[in-house]
Amino acid sequence: QQTVYDDNNIFAKMLNGDIPYHKVYEDDKTLAFMDIMPQAKGHVLVIPKQKAIDLAGLEPEYAAAVLMTCKKVMRAQRQVFEREGIIQMQLNGAQAGQTVFHYHVHLIPSSIHELGRH
Numbered sequence: 001q002q003t004v005y006d007d008n009n010i011f012a013k014m015l016n017g018d019i020p021y022h023k024v025y026e027d028d029k030t031l032a033f034m035d036i037m038p039q040a041k042g043h044v045l046v047i048p049k050q051k052a053i054d055l056a057g058l059e060p061e062y063a064a065a066v067l068m069t070c071k072k073v074m075r076a077q078r079q080v081f082e083r084e085g086i087i088q089m090q091l092n093g094a095q096a097g098q099t100v101f102h103y104h105v106h107l108i109p110s111s112i113h114e115l116g117r118h
């Protein structure tokens with residue numbers, strides 16, 4: 001379990017411009033990009049430009065900014081995929097299944113009944 005933020009985590013490297021990714025949206029406080037192993041077509045991740053491991057360490061201004069970016073991404077997903085159903089998912093801690101220890105929100109055009117079957 002991660003207790004100190006690791007500056008070399010994969011999302012930190014993206015924010016530093018050290019590794020490539022498919023950008024969906026960016027502003028001064030957030031970044032959204034395509035998940036490399038999508039659980040459904042159009043699976044997007046939204047991250048804050050803050051060194052937060054999980055929800056516990058997320059500052060209020062970044063929490064608000066992440067949610068506003070999630071709204072934008074979801075609106076685009078609804079248009080592009082012509083579906084209402086979008087899952088917003090966010091894992092805290094290795095026990096919950098978190099694998100990248102920079103806070104991130106999943107936005108997945110899917111259904112809870114179909115998740116895991118893709």
Ligand code: 5GP
Pocket residue numbers: 010021022033034035036037038045090091097098099100101
């Ligand atoms: P977690 O299980 O921590 O909530 O989700 C981490 C997510 O990051 C996974 O869905 C995984 O596919 C995604 N991921 C891991 N490494 C990379 C990467 O190098 N690039 C991108 N775009 N996504 C990644």
